[in-house]
Amino acid sequence: MHCTPTTCLRSPRIDVAFFHMTTRPLQFLRRGQPVALGNVPPDRTLLQVLREDLGCTGTKEGCGEGDCGACTVVPGEARDGKVHYSAVNSCIRLAHSIDGMALWTVEDLSEDPLIQPVGNNPPALHQTTHLHPAQEAMVQCHGSQCGFCTPGFVMSLFGMYQNHVCCGQPITRALAQEELSGNLCRCTGYRPILDAAQHMATLPAVAVNEPQLLQKLELLALYSKGLEANSSYISPATLPALLAARAAHPHAQVVAGCTDVGLWVTKLHKQYAQILDVTRVTALRTVDATPQHIR
Numbered sequence: 001m002h003c004t005p006t007t008c009l010r011s012p013r014i015d016v017a018f019f020h021m022t023t024r025p026l027q028f029l030r031r032g033q034p035v036a037l038g039n040v041p042p043d044r045t046l047l048q049v050l051r052e053d054l055g056c057t058g059t060k061e062g063c064g065e066g067d068c069g070a071c072t073v074v075p076g077e078a079r080d081g082k083v084h085y086s087a088v089n090s091c092i093r094l095a096h097s098i099d100g101m102a103l104w105t106v107e108d109l110s111e112d113p114l115i116q117p118v119g120n121n122p123p124a125l126h127q128t129t130h131l132h133p134a135q136e137a138m139v140q141c142h143g144s145q146c147g148f149c150t151p152g153f154v155m156s157l158f159g160m161y162q163n164h165v166c167c168g169q170p171i172t173r174a175l176a177q178e179e180l181s182g183n184l185c186r187c188t189g190y191r192p193i194l195d196a197a198q199h200m201a202t203l204p205a206v207a208v209n210e211p212q213l214l215q216k217l218e219l220l221a222l223y224s225k226g227l228e229a230n231s232s233y234i235s236p237a238t239l240p241a242l243l244a245a246r247a248a249h250p251h252a253q254v255v256a257g258c259t260d261v262g263l264w265v266t267k268l269h270k271q272y273a274q275i276l277d278v279t280r281v282t283a284l285r286t287v288d289a290t291p292q293h294i295r
C-alpha cells in the first residue's frame with residue numbers, strides 16, 4: 001500500500017514534515033520500460049516497494065538486515081558511458097536510491113527484452129527454454145532445494161554474469177565464493193551453487209543490450225530533469241551541492257551505503273521524513289590510501 005495523506009499510519013509529527021516536502025515520483029527502468037511510482041516515502045525500502053507496492057513477491061525477505069541475501073536484486077547504473085551492475089540487499093536499501101537506474105529482480109531475467117542472445121546462440125537441446133544462464137545453471141547443477149534462498153543466489157549470479165562472463169573473464173572457484181559470500185543457504189549446501197556459478201559460463205551466452213539500455217536511461221534522466229526537485233530524498237551529485245544541501249537541511253538523515261541506517265528502519269522502526277543520500281557525489285566514491293590514512 002502506498003502511503004497517502006488518508007492512509008498514512010505515521011505519527012502526526014512526521015506527517016506534517018513529510019507532506020510539506022516534495023517526494024518526486026520514483027523512476028527506474030524495468031524490463032526496458034520506465035516505472036514511475038508516486039508517494040514513495042523517503043525511508044521506504046526497495047524490498048517493501050517490490051513486494052508490497054508492486055506485488056513482486058519473487059524477491060524474498062529472510063533476515064531483513066543485510067545478512068542472508070534472500071532479497072538480492074541488481075540495479076544497473078549508467079556511469080562514464082557504461083552500465084555498472086551490483087548485487088544489493090533490497091531489504092536495507094532505500095527505494096529512492098535507485099532512482100534513474102535500471103533494476104532487475106529474479107522475475108525479470110527471462111522477461112527482459114534487453115537481455116538478448118549473443119551471436120547465433122540457439123538454446124541447447126537440454127536447456128529449459130527462456131531461462132537466463134544463471135537460472136539454467138542452478139537447474140542443471142541442482143542448486144535449489146526448498147528454494148527460499150534461490151532468487152537471491154540467482155541475482156548474485158546474474159550480477160557476476162554481467163560483470164565477468166559478459167566481459168570475457170572466467171569464473172574461478174575463488175571468485176564464485178567471494179561473490180556469493182553475501183548469500184546464505186540453509187538446505188542445499190554450497191557445492192552445487194558454486195558449481196552453477198562456474199557452469200553458467202558454458203551455457204549459450206546472453207547479455208544485456210547496453211547501447212539500448214544506456215539510451216533508455218538517458219531518456220529517463222532527461223525526463224527527470226523536467227520534474228520538481230525531490231526535497232524529501234535529496235541525492236546531490238557534487239560536493240558543493242551536498243554541502244549546500246546539508247546546510248539547508250541540517251536535520252535530514254545522511255545515508256551512504258545504508259547498511260546501518262537500513263537496519264534502523266527495518267529493525268528499530270525509525271522513520272525519516274527527509275534523507276540526504278551521499279552516494280552519487282563523485283568526490284566521495286574514491287578510496288585514497290596514503291601512508292598515514294585510508295580516506
Ligand SMILES: Cc1cc2nc3c(=O)[nH]c(=O)nc-3n(C[C@H](O)[C@H](O)[C@H](O)COP(=O)(O)OP(=O)(O)OC[C@H]3O[C@@H](n4cnc5c(N)ncnc54)[C@H](O)[C@@H]3O)c2cc1C
Pocket residue numbers: 065066067253254255256257258259260261262278
Ligand atoms: C550484514 C552486515 C554485516 C556487518 N558486519 C559488520 C562488522 O563485522 N563490523 C562492523 O564494524 N560493522 C559491521 N556492519 C556494519 C557496517 O560496517 C556499517 O553499517 C557500515 O560501515 C556503515 O556504512 P554505510 O555506508 O552503509 O553507512 P550508513 O548506514 O549509510 O550510515 C551510517 C551512519 O554514518 C553516517 N554517514 C554516512 N555517510 C556519511 C558521510 N559521508 N558523512 C557523515 N556521516 C555519514 C550516517 O548518517 C549514519 O549515521 C555490518 C552491517 C551489515 C548489514
Ligand code: FES
Pocket residue numbers: 060061062063064065066067068069070071072089090091092
Ligand atoms: S532479507 Fe536477508 S539480506 Fe535482505
Ligand code: FES
Pocket residue numbers: 143144145146147148149150184185186187188
Ligand atoms: S535451498 Fe533452502 S535455503 Fe537454500
